[in-house]
Amino acid sequence: MSQQTIKFTLNGVPTRVTVPVQMSALEMIRNVAGLTGTKYGCGEGECGACTIQLDGVSLNSCLLFAVECDGRQVTTVEGLAGDALGQKIEKAFVEAGAVQCGFCTPGMVVQARQLLATNPRPSREEIQRGIEGNLCRCTGYVKIIDAIEAASKDSLPPAPLPGEGGDGRSLRSGLNKE
Amino acid sequence: MTALDNYVAPTSLEQAVVQLQELGEVTILAGGTDLMPQSHAGRVKFKRTLMNIRRIPELHGIVREGDEIRIGALTTITELMEHPLVREHLPLLVEAGDHFASAQIRNAGTVGGNICNASPAGDTLVPLMVLGAHVELASKPDDTLFRRSMPLPEFFVGPGKTRLAPAELLTAVRVPIPPKGFVARFHKFGTRPALDISAISIGVGGVLKNGVFTDVRVAFGAVAPTPVCGCAAQEVLEGKRLDAATIAAAAAAARDEVHPISDVRASAWYRKEMIHNMTKRILEDVSANH
Numbered sequence: 001m002s003q004q005t006i007k008f009t010l011n012g013v014p015t016r017v018t019v020p021v022q023m024s025a026l027e028m029i030r031n032v033a034g035l036t037g038t039k040y041g042c043g044e045g046e047c048g049a050c051t052i053q054l055d056g057v058s059l060n061s062c063l064l065f066a067v068e069c070d071g072r073q074v075t076t077v078e079g080l081a082g083d084a085l086g087q088k089i090e091k092a093f094v095e096a097g098a099v100q101c102g103f104c105t106p107g108m109v110v111q112a113r114q115l116l117a118t119n120p121r122p123s124r125e126e127i128q129r130g131i132e133g134n135l136c137r138c139t140g141y142v143k144i145i146d147a148i149e150a151a152s153k154d155s156l157p158p159a160p161l162p163g164e165g166g167d168g169r170s171l172r173s174g175l176n177k178e
Numbered sequence: 179m180t181a182l183d184n185y186v187a188p189t190s191l192e193q194a195v196v197q198l199q200e201l202g203e204v205t206i207l208a209g210g211t212d213l214m215p216q217s218h219a220g221r222v223k224f225k226r227t228l229m230n231i232r233r234i235p236e237l238h239g240i241v242r243e244g245d246e247i248r249i250g251a252l253t254t255i256t257e258l259m260e261h262p263l264v265r266e267h268l269p270l271l272v273e274a275g276d277h278f279a280s281a282q283i284r285n286a287g288t289v290g291g292n293i294c295n296a297s298p299a300g301d302t303l304v305p306l307m308v309l310g311a312h313v314e315l316a317s318k319p320d321d322t323l324f325r326r327s328m329p330l331p332e333f334f335v336g337p338g339k340t341r342l343a344p345a346e347l348l349t350a351v352r353v354p355i356p357p358k359g360f361v362a363r364f365h366k367f368g369t370r371p372a373l374d375i376s377a378i379s380i381g382v383g384g385v386l387k388n389g390v391f392t393d394v395r396v397a398f399g400a401v402a403p404t405p406v407c408g409c410a411a412q413e414v415l416e417g418k419r420l421d422a423a424t425i426a427a428a429a430a431a432a433r434d435e436v437h438p439i440s441d442v443r444a445s446a447w448y449r450k451e452m453i454h455n456m457t458k459r460i461l462e463d464v465s466a467n468h
Contacts, residue, residue, distance in 0.1 A: 002183045002228075021185040021228050024214060044215045045283050057256075059286040063214045065207060067185060067230060111281065133280020 006070035009163075010035070011079030019066045026050045028066035029076060037077040037106045041135070048134030051107035051114075052076050055163035058114035060133070073163030077106035083161060086113055089151045096147035100138035108134050112148045117161075121152055182224035191236040191349065194229065195318040198345040201227045206347070208232060208252060208291040211283050222338075237290070237349055240264060246352045248314075251290025255302070256281075258289060267355045270362040270383065274305040277366045290348045293333070296340050299376045299400040305364045306330055307397040307405060308381035311353045317346040327352070331397075334404035357393070359385045361468055363460045366399075367452055368443075376400050377444040378452045380408075380432075382460050386468050389419050396428075396457075401438035401449055410435040411457060420465035429458035 005018045010033055017032050029038050029052070038061055041049030045060040052061045053075040054068075080086025089112050092098070099105050108131060115122060115130035122130060127148045128141075136144060184201070188194035198204055203225035207213055216222040231237060237252040240261045247263055258264055259275035278284055278301045292302045293313060311330045316323060330351070333340050342348060356362070362383035366376045379399035384391045394415045396408030411432040418424045433454035440446045 002185055004185050022182060022217065022224060043218065045211060045279070048280065048282060051282055057285045058282050060211070060282045063209075063211045063283070063286060065210050065214065065228075065230070067187070067228075068207075068210065068232060070187070114281070130281060133282045 004067050004070075006067055008069040008071060009073045011075055017066075021065070021067055023066045024062050025052065025054075025064040025066045025069055025074070026061040028069070029061060029074070032066075035076055035078050039103055039106055041103070041107075045133075046135065047104070047107075048111060048131075049104055049107040051110045051134065053110060053114065053161065053163070056117075056161055058111050073161075075110075075161050075163070077110050079161070080109060080113060083113070085116060085151075089113055089116070089148070092147040092151035093144070096143045096150060098139060098143040098147035100136075104134060104136040104138075108136065108144055112151065115148065116152055122148070124149060182226065182228055184227040185230070186227060187230040187233050189233045189235075191234055191316060191347070192318070192323065194231060194234055194347055195316055195323065195345070197227075197229065198347060199318055201229075202344070203227060204229045204344075206231055206294070208294075209254065209286040209288045211279075211287040212291060212295045212297075231347065237347075242355075243352075245355050247355060249289055249351045249353065251288060251293075251348050251350055253289045255279075255284035255287050255289070255292075258302075259284070268309060268353055270305045270309060270364055270381070271302065271353075274301055274364045274366075274381075277301060277364075289351060293330070293351060294340060294342060294348055296334050296336075296338050296404065297375075298337055298402060298404055299379065300405065301366065301376070301379070301399075303330070303334075303405040304379050304381040304397045304399040305362075306351060306353065307407070308362055308364070308383040308395045309353045309356065310395065311351050313348055314350040314352055315342065315346050316349045317343060319345065325349075331405075331407055336403045356383070357385055359387045360393075361386050361464055363464060365456050365460055367456060375443060378438070378449050378456070380453065380456050380460060382408075382457070382464065384415065386420075386464065390417060391415050391420055391464075392417055396432070398432070398436055398453060400443075401436040401453060406436070408432050408435065408457075415461075420461055425458055425461040425465065428461060429454045432457040 002021045007016045039049035041047035045063045050061040204227045205225045207230045239250045312327045364381045366379040368376045381397045384394035396411045399405045411428045414428040438449035
């Protein structure tokens with residue numbers, strides 16, 4: 001089995017790991033880097049529980065090859081703990097009762113941050129569209145949408161996460177960043 | 179078949195096509211959104227080398243070249259939808275992108291990957307066919323870089339099968355800028371808006387001038403082993419006014435020319451009915467709004 005050593009920034013911390021080339025970024029984050037906030041739900045990109053940000057763009061880490069993280073900025077839900085907008089979303093989720101079993105929450109929070117960073121004042125419909133890649137089997141979504149709406153109400157322009165452009169969005173993938 | 183034992187991440191097109199020629203057995207990785215689940219499910223076996231092509235600058239970007247828009251193979255669906263050239267000249271692709279999976283997958287999945295995955299239900303394929311797109315392929319069999327181009331419909335051979343040669347890379351898709359008066363529609367029919375594999379999809383495009391529809395292209399997804407031309411419907415529509423009789427004849431022709439299968443998403447009968455009804459609805463919409 002072919003192994004590859006990659007270097008990247010995980011929640012702002014320079015990280016170096018050696019992984020099998022076919023390993024997913026999700027397995028690498030959970031089992032090699034040891035950050036278990038990001039969840040394995042379906043393994044097929046249907047449920048969004050494994051949502052992370054790569055260079056400031058949200059994606060399903062179960063569909064991402066770990067080797068693709070090489071030279072790039074990876075942000076997981078743990079990395080939002082020190083982020084003003086991330087904290088606002090966390091607080092709003094708690095206050096709105098948007099967390100029941102909690103399994104979808106890390107993915108929801110990361111995706112909510114992506115949504116609010118690109119669209120700071122979304123309508124409820126835009127919030128629904130924004131989280132259409134995240135499944136929740138408990139809440140019926142209403143309280144999650146309430147929480148994201150509440151977080152958007154008093155949100156200041158977000159400080160960029162590592163890898164994001166100054167305007168909070170960076171859709172270009174990380175070319176030759178290493 | 180040997181197990182995966184090598185990983186390469188070329189940083190130029192030149193390097194990539196040379197490696198493809200030399201290494202032989204190579205699995206190409208772009209966005210990974212199809213490759214990862216397909217390899218897990220055993221539907222795709224890794225070849226000896228995994229080649230990550232995402233570090234190749236020549237495969238990124240969207241530019242206008244003469245009367246064409248060149249969309250780099252690594253353009254993600256999100257990048258496609260947000261690009262000013264696409265929004266201005268190819269709004270059909272924006273509409274199709276809006277129905278594509280979820281935000282997370284649109285941020286990772288690439289146009290080139292969607293084409294090379296060659297799913298009969300691939301969401302960008304039908305609209306690209308309606309727009310008359312060509313794929314641009316590159317290889318380096320000897321000392322010179324060899325490029326060729328092919329109309330998109332010819333590229334598809336069957337589910338997951340294309341005419342891409344083993345040592346060849348899909349570098350871009352080229353879309354002619356549609357003429358004045360061009361109207362187009364894309365309709366994807368599934369059970370929910372997000373993350374759904376379509377039961378059928380339909381694209382219609384053409385130039386509508388003084389009520390007459392010309393240069394008509396019709397394409398269907400998920401009704402055959404590849405996305406297909408709705409050639410019979412096209413012929414009915416070409417040069418006609420979009421009146422009730424023409425629309426009815428085109429919808430009937432569309433139903434009769436497709437030969438779908440029954441699977442978990444829909445029965446063959448249902449697919450034919452949907453092709454008929456949605457073709458009719460789309461044409462009525464075009465007729466009423468232009």
